[in-house]
Amino acid sequence: MLILAGPVGETEHDGGAHPERPARITAALDGVADLHLGSDLVTVAARPAARDDLLRVHDAEYLDELESFSRRGGGALDPDTYVTDSSWDAAVRAAGAGLVAIDALESSGEGTAFVVVRPPGHHAQRDRGMGFCLLNNVAVAAAALVAKRARVLVVDWDVHHGNGTQEIFWDEPHVLYVSTHQWPLYPGTGRPEEVGGLDAIGATLNVPVPPGATGDVLLRAMDDVVAPAVEEFQPDWVLVSCGFDAHRADPLAELVLTSGDFAALARRAAAFARSPGRLVLFLEGGYDLQALRISTAATLGALVGGFPAPEPPTSGGPGAEAVRSAALDRRRAVEELSDRLFALDSLDAPVTDRPRRGLGGAQ
Amino acid sequence: MRGPARIAVGYDGSRGSEAALRWAAALAGSLGAELRVVHAVGLLEHAGLASLSVHEGRAREVAADEGMEPNRVEWCVLEGDPGSVLRRIAEGPDPVELLVVGTRRSSVHPGLLGSVSLGLVACAPVPVVVVPPTHRGR
Numbered sequence: 189m190l191i192l193a194g195p196v197g198e199t200e201h202d203g204g205a206h207p208e209r210p211a212r213i214t215a216a217l218d219g220v221a222d223l224h225l226g227s228d229l230v231t232v233a234a235r236p237a238a239r240d241d242l243l244r245v246h247d248a249e250y251l252d253e254l255e256s257f258s259r260r261g262g263g264a265l266d267p268d269t270y271v272t273d274s275s276w277d278a279a280v281r282a283a284g285a286g287l288v289a290i291d292a293l294e295s296s297g298e299g300t301a302f303v304v305v306r307p308p309g310h311h312a313q314r315d316r317g318m319g320f321c322l323l324n325n326v327a328v329a330a331a332a333l334v335a336k337r338a339r340v341l342v343v344d345w346d347v348h349h350g351n352g353t354q355e356i357f358w359d360e361p362h363v364l365y366v367s368t369h370q371w372p373l374y375p376g377t378g379r380p381e382e383v384g385g386l387d388a389i390g391a392t393l394n395v396p397v398p399p400g401a402t403g404d405v406l407l408r409a410m411d412d413v414v415a416p417a418v419e420e421f422q423p424d425w426v427l428v429s430c431g432f433d434a435h436r437a438d439p440l441a442e443l444v445l446t447s448g449d450f451a452a453l454a455r456r457a458a459a460f461a462r463s464p465g466r467l468v469l470f471l472e473g474g475y476d477l478q479a480l481r482i483s484t485a486a487t488l489g490a491l492v493g494g495f496p497a498p499e500p501p502t503s504g505g506p507g508a509e510a511v512r513s514a515a516l517d518r519r520r521a522v523e524e525l526s527d528r529l530f531a532l533d534s535l536d537a538p539v540t541d542r543p544r545r546g547l548g549g550a551q
Numbered sequence: 552m553r554g555p556a557r558i559a560v561g562y563d564g565s566r567g568s569e570a571a572l573r574w575a576a577a578l579a580g581s582l583g584a585e586l587r588v589v590h591a592v593g594l595l596e597h598a599g600l601a602s603l604s605v606h607e608g609r610a611r612e613v614a615a616d617e618g619m620e621p622n623r624v625e626w627c628v629l630e631g632d633p634g635s636v637l638r639r640i641a642e643g644p645d646p647v648e649l650l651v652v653g654t655r656r657s658s659v660h661p662g663l664l665g666s667v668s669l670g671l672v673a674c675a676p677v678p679v680v681v682v683p684p685t686h687r688g689r
Contacts, residue, residue, distance in 0.1 A: 383679070440594060
């Protein structure tokens with residue numbers, strides 16, 4: 189069963205000729221329709237996220253400023269990111285859609301949810317929108333689950349690093365944030381040495397890959413670097429920042445994946461979920477409409493079964509060495525931070541009850 | 552105490568960044584320091600949907616106007632958000648000793664439009680100077 193939460197952004201938050209545009213939602217919905225799921229498709233309408241839900245991941249001042257800016261007609265937050273008079277309402281509903289998806293999955297106890305919303309969210313930081321993103325949709329959902337004492341894995345395969353999600357959960361030991369992304373590329377964060385703060389050492393995992401990387405490189409990252417960390421972390425929920433801008437047709441980046449690669453990545457993400465009904469995918473980037481449509485169909489088709497990806501998976505591109513070195517750099521950074529934490533704790537008397545993390549064993 | 556020998560300034564062609572560049576160039580010129588003018592390439596610029604072609608020429612013109620020798624001005628283009636790019640410049644193998652940024656801070660929306668500079672002030676490993684957009688140079 190597929191639970192579709194939304195859509196949000198089919199008409200609102202329209203920046204004109206900007207690539208992050210309402211037609212993206214239509215394309216994603218067309219991809220869902222291509223699956224012909226019939227009664228196996230359940231659509232749940234988005235509701236606005238409550239202010240308390242937003243305050244778990246965003247500062248009150250930023251929320252107030254963003255709402256005020258939008259209500260006054262908006263403008264440019266930065267050279268990439270626009271706000272219109274409908275952006276605040278769209279962003280709050282987009283942030284709430286993930287919460288609706290979680291509720292629906294908890295009620296059904298089975299299935300997969302796809303949150304079809306825009307504006308996207310993974311670049312949005314606590315106090316700042318950027319990179320087309322205003323509110324961090326996946327972070328709002330993850331924080332709500334953590335508030336219910338769940339352990340949450342966030343897998344981000346958008347071609348850009350999710351700097352906002354990383355920042356928000358930097359010191360949160362109950363969220364394991366994993367990102368594969370092109371490097372170098374916007375936003376310029378996501379190095380393997382970025383492994384989390386002292387309260388969550390190893391709970392951030394970054395695998396940057398070079399332009400031209402193919403699907404097999406990302407699968408290697410998932411199998412060799414991510415899977416051991418996930419096995420140790422034991423998540424209750426798996427949330428995916430599901431961007432499709434790593435597709436070879438996408439105009440904003442230079443990875444060369446196909447829809448078949450996204451299908452394979454989706455199967456990996458599903459395998460990380462320990463129980464049925466605990467996998468939620470959030471639409472992030474993806475700016476070529478046809479690639480977005482077929483990648484949506486392939487990804488969801490791999491999860492609900494019975495829909496072959498329209499393009500074969502790719503292999504042979506550069507990046508295997510980058511994955512290997514990412515594992516080594518990560519391990520080194522985790523060890524250094526752990527040593528620093530040990531030294532700090534040695535100075536403290538009595539010993540603090542700070543949570544300890546040790547996810548650095550992943551190779 | 553000696554002054555910084557290497558100074559970096561963020562520049563995106565905006566009025567605020569030009570004010571920062573003027574201030575940084577004047578300081579670097581007076582100290583005999585090297586000036587790194589750093590342009591962060593965003594999402595749209597990377598895709599060719601926004602142009603950076605005018606930036607370098609204008610930046611060099613402004614630096615010269617403030618008395619900088621051309622051979623002490625380095626133009627750097629890096630992929631990323633301005634905040635993360637400037638931090639990398641400050642943390643890299645050949646780090647600068649001072650960061651200079653402008654601000655688009657407005658009295659109407661102070662939180663939204665000034666947070667790059669605020670984030671740098673909070674996290675940068677070197678001193679940061681935030682120049683108001685009203686600075687006009689010499």
